[in-house]
Amino acid sequence: MNIAVCICQVPDSASAVAVIDGALDMTRVTWVMNPYDEFALEEALLLRKQFPGSTVSALAASPESGKDLLQKALAMGADRAFEVRSSPLQDPFQTAWVLAEAVRNLYGKALPDLVLCGRESLDYQNASVPAMLAVMLDLAFIGPVSALGADGERLELERETEGGTELLVARPPLVISAEKGLNTPRKTGIRQVMEARKKPLEILQASEPPPPLVCLEGVEPVSKKRRCRYAATPEELAAMLDSDGHIRQISGEG
Amino acid sequence: MAHYLVFLEPRNGLVAGVSADVWHRVQEQLSSGDRITGFVAGAISPGALDVLQGSGTVYHALSGSPAVSPGTVLCRMLSEFVRKEGCTAVVMAATTAGKMLAPALAAALPASLLAGCTSGSLPEKVCRRYIHSGSVLAAYRPEAAIRIFLQGREHRSSPFRSMERPRYVVFQESLGPLQDAEPLIRTISASGSPEDISEAGIIVAGGRGMGDASRFSMLEELANLLGACVGASRSAVDEGWRPHSEQIGQTGKSVAPELYIACGISGAVQHLAGLASARTIVAINSDPYAPVFDVADYGIVGDVREVLPRLTDAIRDVLRKK
Known part of the structure; x- marks a missing residue:
């Protein structure tokens, strides 16, 4: 089974992201692999173990993605790691476009059996790249997946929806996005990290993508601070909530 | 002049409540000359x-069951429909299905996807939304001629009422030969809670301060009283006290309730990221310096295990007198 995993980097804590002169300042940020992408990569590695002979290739297309991200993927166990190098990507459409181009380039017409992505990246939370990538590769898309089972021909996948848990049956090729709970991503030790440093990082130069569909026009910092009114007792709290109109009979709610 | 296409999601044979809300919000915002069209695919009563x-x-595609993978059949059907009818905007609710369909449709058309905009009005030139866990407000400009709006739950002051009713038309297009490649939905097991937390009007959420899984029954009691949903912080979910479907925050769900009661939740930035659209926040925590009090409108310092039963009784008294 040939598996491509799309990974990206995100700030490890949003509190380090600053806005200076109307622009994002990321100089204090420490970057980590997007947690949802860890679930995707871990699932690929588990499938490789189940189906010997499989290959797992990690692809990173984001302006910040560098050595660290790819080495982390190799340390976790990816067979190959590719940096998809491009001009700065402005929206998920451009990101999906360069990833689709890279996947086609690497796998040719056959396409990989599975393309795994994280549900969303934690920085912008668009959750758009997996579905867009599927359209561009002309593959079916299932996500966000919280359980996956494979028997060689078919996949059984679960996802949580408003109506309950859906069980889906599908055949590769397929694009899948990983939800938290799909697995427990492995930790990487010193030995794996050192070994990963010896593996080559491969670079794929992307073509110029089509123009973005949305553009970031400006940013401003947000203060979430509110003035908290303290109650001394639970009874006082109930009275405060009631006098401000927050307690209503259930039947009165639409 | 705008032509809005509203994607109506079927749920249990009915039109999902959130989809009907979206439909009525678009109705409210129609200017003279604007058009609105609904599209529902699948079995409905x-x-x-x-x-x-x-x-x-409202067009009803009988053959397109909700079981189809949005990336393929439904997406193709809608993108052809949008092109043929000359729709300028597609509006849908930010449900699990909507969140998958919207980006697929954006790539297929192509169209500018505007999700989670803080302003509910559609014709605005710029979509303002939170990024980086709610610490930054960003303004996005759509570049494509067609826009797709993915709309979260919104606080409604009054329901939309009209004497008019939309016309019903059966959508006749055939689905084409794609169905073999389609992932199939085998079973759907009903979820434990009748309402999804991301659509809830009131949420009572518990964190590490609850101490163990059994004490969430106190939250359930208060939630039943208020007609609320029970939510949880990441630590409560990681402890195995609650399912991931109830997790609120960065790696869980974003919620937009009118009232949010945080019980034994310290208020880590990752949790607060899911609360950016909550209207009123109540915090109960034993630590007076817990960051949750910085974002709360009402607070009480105390052990949730003592505060909650008394608060529930006091609210029951208030309700009894109404």
Whole structure:
């Protein structure tokens, strides 16, 4: 089974992201692999173990993605790691476009059996790249997946929806996005990290993508601070909530 | 002049409540000359569309079951429809299905996807939304001629009412030969809670301060009283006290309730990221310096295990007198 995993980097804590002169300042940020992408990569590695002979290739297309991200993927166990190098990507459409181009380039017409992505990246939370990538590769898309089972021909996948848990049956090729709970991503030790440093990082130069569909026009910092009114007792709290109109009979709610 | 296409999601044979809300919000915002069209795919009960008020036409694609993968059949059907009808905007609710369909449709058309905009009005030139866990507000400009709006739950002051009813038309297009490649939905097991937390009007959420899983029954009692949903912080979910479907925050769900009661939740930035759209926040925590009090409108310092039963009793008294 040939598996491509799309990974990206995100700030490890949003509190380090600053806005200076109307622009994002990321100089204090420490970057980590997007947690949802860890679930995707871990699932690929588990499938490789189940189906010997499989290959797992990690692809990173984001302006910040560098050595660290790819080495982390190799340390976790990816067979190959590719940096998809491009001009700065402005929206998920451009990101999906360069990833689709890279996947086609690497796998040719056959396409990989599975393309795994994280549900969303934690920085912008668009959750758009997996579905867009599927359209561009002309593959079916299932996500966000919280359980996956494979028997060689078919996949059984679960996802949580408003109506309950859906069980889906599908055949590769397929694009899948990983939800938290799909697995427990492995930790990487010193030995794996050192070994990963010896593996080559491969670079794929992307073509110029089509123009973005949305553009970031400006940013401003947000203060979430509110003035908290303290109650001394639970009874006082109930009275405060009631006098401000927050307690209503259930039947009165639409 | 705008032509809005509203994607109506079927749920249990009816039009999902959030989809009907989206339909009525678009109705409210129609200017003269604007058009509105609804599209529903899959099996719905007779009379399911009666909840929809206002003008326009609703197309019903009988063959497109909700079981189809949005990336393929439904997406193709809608993108062809949008092109043929000359729709300028597609509006849908930010449900699990909507969140998958919207980006696929954006790539297929192509169209500018505007999700989670803080302003509910559609014709605005710029979509303002939170990024980086709610610490930054960003303004996004759509570049494509067609826009797709993915709309979260919104606080409604008054329901939309109209004497008009939309026209019902059966959508006749054939689905084409794609179905072999389609992932199939085998079973759907009903979820434990009747309402999804991301659509809840009131949420009572518990964190590490609850101490163990059994004490969430206190939250359930208060939630039953208020008609609320129970939510959880990441630590409570990681402890195995609650399912991931109830997790609120960065790696869980974003919520937009009118009232949010945080019980034994310290208020880590990752949790607060899911609360950016909550209207009123109540914090109960034993640590007076817990960051949750910085974002709360009402607070009480104390052990949730003592505060909650008394608060529930006091609210029960208040309700009894109404």
